[in-house]
Amino acid sequence: MAFVVTAVLLATCAIVSRAQDTKPAADTGAFKDKLEVCNSCHGEKGVAEMEGVPNLAAQPDLFIEWQLVYFRGETRMNDIMTPAAKDLTDQDIRDLGAYFPTLPPPPGATETDADPALTKAGGKLANDRHCAQCHKDDFSGQGEIPRLAGQREDAIIKALHDYQHGARRGRGNVIMPEIAYSLNDDDIKALAHFMSRQPAK
Ligand code: HEC
Ligand code: HEC
Structure with a gap:
């Protein structure tokens, strides 16, 4: 099993070019506008308030990038996210992948455990x-x-x-x-x- 995972990860690294060292411009123009759209569902700090919307805060970069590639390529189908990812460029995806891991992780359910x-x-x-x-x-x-x-x-x-x-x-x-x-x-x-x-x- 460990071998399979290693192979998958290596393949992933080979496919997503990590050559560009561009920092995510979270505070500037076009990227900020795109992020605002994401935040409207996924929450200001990547912690979602809406039912059925996953938290993105502190997700690993490659996880974010690959899921966006899957939505964009329609191999992960969802009525909301497939269209939301349709027009993302590779650079947008790299920037988004660099951004979400920098947010503090979701605290986990804090209310008294009912069960x-x-x-x-x-x-x-x-x-x-x-x-x-x-x-x-x-x-x-x-x-x-x-x-x-x-x-x-x-x-x-x-x-x-x-x-x-x-x-x-x-x-x-x-x-x-x-x-x-x-x-x-x-x-x-x-x-x-x-x-x-x-x-x-
Ligand atoms: C052999 C490695 C491996 C094991 C063991 C494993 N997972 Fe995963 N899991 C993955 C990978 C890889 C993904 C991402 C798959 C994809 O791209 O959809 C994933 C994705 C998920 C997701 C989707 C989360 C999200 O936010 O989209 C859930 C939920 C999950 N796993 C739960 C579990 C649970 C519960 C177990 C144990 C019962 C488990 N996994 C065991 C490798 C593993
Ligand atoms: C209108 C609400 C909405 C908007 C806008 C939106 N999302 Fe989503 N997003 C969702 C929902 C709902 C899901 C869960 C999809 C599913 O169930 O497969 C999701 C899933 C995801 C996932 C997979 C997470 C996981 O744990 O499986 C990523 C990554 C993601 N969105 C990133 C983004 C990014 C980046 C943007 C902005 C470009 C964005 N989303 C805009 C609602 C939204």
Whole structure:
């Protein structure tokens, strides 16, 4: 499994040219205007208030870049994001990929846990299914593998269902669909509840 991941990451590095060292011009003209559109749904600091909209704060750069490439290329289908990414240039995508990792990570659900048993079940599943092997021990993600810690519960549930139903194919990356097929609805609920409550690190 580790070999597969390494191969995927190496392929990713080869495809996305990292040659340009341009800094994201978050505070200037055109990029700022684009970012304002993103922020209207994903939140001013990349922490979304709207149901079904994932947090982007502190997501790894390659994860942001690849998902935008998938939306733009229509291999990740979504009524909102596929059109939102349609006109992004490669440079926009690099700038956005450089920007979101600089934001402080989402704090994770802070209200009293209404269902500690579900959190515990989610933690046990995450351990049994080795989610940390790729998503890291603190679930902060790396490379093209997303942060799960502090992600919105509803967004995680939707993502796992989308992998099960083939709505997220990316570029034929079968890792998550394979994992998601083996989960039932109760597993998905427990994992999402657990991950959304993991603190920022
Ligand atoms: C009208 C609301 C809206 C706007 C504007 C918008 N997004 Fe999104 N975005 C969403 C929703 C909803 C999803 C979840 C899509 C899904 O369920 O597959 C999403 C998903 C994403 C994802 C994947 C995150 C993940 O965890 O899977 C990225 C990356 C992203 N958006 C970046 C952007 C960027 C960059 C912009 C600005 C260019 C932007 N979005 C503009 C609503 C929006
Ligand atoms: C072998 C590596 C690997 C393992 C193990 C793994 N993942 Fe993933 N995960 C990935 C990769 C790679 C992606 C990005 C895939 C893509 O481009 O859609 C991902 C994406 C996700 C997403 C989408 C998040 C978002 O914001 O879009 C969720 C949710 C997720 N994984 C949950 C889990 C859970 C829960 C487990 C354990 C049951 C797990 N993963 C185990 C590699 C892994």
